[in-house]
Amino acid sequence: METKSNQDKIALAGSELFQKIVAHAKEYGFVFQSSEIYDGLQAVYDYGPNGVELKNNLRNLWWQAMTRLESNIVGVDASIFMHPTVWKASGHVDGFNDPMIDNKDSKKRYRADQLIEDKINEYQNTGQDTLAQKLLSDFNAAQAADNLSSLRDLILEHKIACPLSKTCNWTEVRQFNLMFSTQIGSVADESSTVYLRPETAQGIFVNFLNVQKTARMKVPFGIAQTGKAFRNEVVARQFIMRMREFEQMEMQFFVRPGTQAEWYEYWKEKRMKWHLALGTPANKLRFHKHEKLAHYADAASDIEFNFPIGFKEVEGIHSRTDFDLKQHEAFTSKKLRYQDPEINQSYIPYVIETSIGLDRLFLLTLSNAYTEAEGSDAEGDAKKRTYLDLHPALAPIKLAIFPLIKKEPLQELAMRIFDDLKLDFKVFYEEQAAIGKRYTRQDLIGTPFCATVDFESLEDQCVTLRYRNSTEQKRVPITALRQIVQDEVSMAAFLRKI
Numbered sequence: 001m002e003t004k005s006n007q008d009k010i011a012l013a014g015s016e017l018f019q020k021i022v023a024h025a026k027e028y029g030f031v032f033q034s035s036e037i038y039d040g041l042q043a044v045y046d047y048g049p050n051g052v053e054l055k056n057n058l059r060n061l062w063w064q065a066m067t068r069l070e071s072n073i074v075g076v077d078a079s080i081f082m083h084p085t086v087w088k089a090s091g092h093v094d095g096f097n098d099p100m101i102d103n104k105d106s107k108k109r110y111r112a113d114q115l116i117e118d119k120i121n122e123y124q125n126t127g128q129d130t131l132a133q134k135l136l137s138d139f140n141a142a143q144a145a146d147n148l149s150s151l152r153d154l155i156l157e158h159k160i161a162c163p164l165s166k167t168c169n170w171t172e173v174r175q176f177n178l179m180f181s182t183q184i185g186s187v188a189d190e191s192s193t194v195y196l197r198p199e200t201a202q203g204i205f206v207n208f209l210n211v212q213k214t215a216r217m218k219v220p221f222g223i224a225q226t227g228k229a230f231r232n233e234v235v236a237r238q239f240i241m242r243m244r245e246f247e248q249m250e251m252q253f254f255v256r257p258g259t260q261a262e263w264y265e266y267w268k269e270k271r272m273k274w275h276l277a278l279g280t281p282a283n284k285l286r287f288h289k290h291e292k293l294a295h296y297a298d299a300a301s302d303i304e305f306n307f308p309i310g311f312k313e314v315e316g317i318h319s320r321t322d323f324d325l326k327q328h329e330a331f332t333s334k335k336l337r338y339q340d341p342e343i344n345q346s347y348i349p350y351v352i353e354t355s356i357g358l359d360r361l362f363l364l365t366l367s368n369a370y371t372e373a374e375g376s377d378a379e380g381d382a383k384k385r386t387y388l389d390l391h392p393a394l395a396p397i398k399l400a401i402f403p404l405i406k407k408e409p410l411q412e413l414a415m416r417i418f419d420d421l422k423l424d425f426k427v428f429y430e431e432q433a434a435i436g437k438r439y440t441r442q443d444l445i446g447t448p449f450c451a452t453v454d455f456e457s458l459e460d461q462c463v464t465l466r467y468r469n470s471t472e473q474k475r476v477p478i479t480a481l482r483q484i485v486q487d488e489v490s491m492a493a494f495l496r497k498i
């Protein structure tokens, strides 16, 4: 396949581009606001017909990379509800808080740390590097000391104003717990309170021994899981970047105590390679080392992507020590240990976690793929051409099949090709509208190939195969279609590159 390196991508200002991507996601069936006809529910989103395919493909690629490429990683699918004491043991009941600040004029609530991070980005984007550096180091110091009043001081010192009221009339900074709770059973008392899990990881920790024993795993080994997580984000914004209901793909890798530093580096590198294999340019990815560590970690880094609105976290790689297993041991009085036959010792393993938000990965993928190129559109008009430059393994539809005109016997032959390929990959059949319009529609959702059946096809048993990025068209035998498309769209081809 041709890539967009030979196309001129039109440079757009960050927020303008971001707005275009959000609008594109809705218009072409990727993401809708939840309960839109009721004016929506803030920070909750639904995935449309193309969105669900893309999301499934992303999840599958992660799942295959974890559980097929790695012979020592197995999967689980734990429930969203867990025993409420799990969240006491994990520290989430007492410590899963965000520092919040209210603007007294607009009455709007914000995360104090995010206001400061946005200011640092603003300084960086406007060339004020000294100010950015100073604010960053003061911010890190305030966070390391858990000093809420210093966060407020920084907001005042740097004149960070409420985006709505434009004033700096701020309250004190307060902590706010992010877990959603509900009642289980018919009697509502304190003992029936359960939480919607704020991370999938605890479902892995509490199953550590079940998995280790039943799958006969030997340390080092990993347990992978994908699933919904819920956080009552007070300030939910930037589309699917920060949601109240979202999906995580997490892997806990259990290692011998003392080896966690080398495994941490190993997984950092491995996860970065995965992102690069997906086609994300290296210059748009970076590591961000955590200065303030979570209560369970002895080292942590994020993989950040340069979204049109700046670098944001997509994935975390955390060295979680033996904190979680130790806590669950303490709260249950059940041994969560591994008898290591190689050194003849029993210990609580240390854990390296890789944790990626599927929705953020989705947004990264759309942001990366959205392309406006100079040149004529598929109907020959000299104007910019918009298409999604999705990796073929990710594209919602792999091949669109068109009869050139809506007439037999072209329709019948096109349908025959459709039926022949539909079990191999996602194909789409369309006979409405001019062929140029049909190409354009597929470009907009990132379909890498379109095959057109014309009258000549009846004679030579060939179709015109059109490539999305280059718009190049080639005559290919119908019998060769399956292989040509399969070579590009298969997950195996992707996985081999990692």
Ligand code: GAP
Pocket: 198, 199, 200, 201, 231, 233, 240, 241, 242, 243, 244, 246, 247, 248, 250, 313, 314, 315, 316, 353, 355, 356, 357, 358, 359, 360
């Ligand atoms: N188990 C560790 C953990 O949950 P985290 O950094 O809080 O770590 C991991 O979350 C990933 O989950 C983040 O890197 C991000 O991609 C995603 N994530 C977290 N909160 C999110 C939210 N409110 N909306 C969408 N994705 C979110």
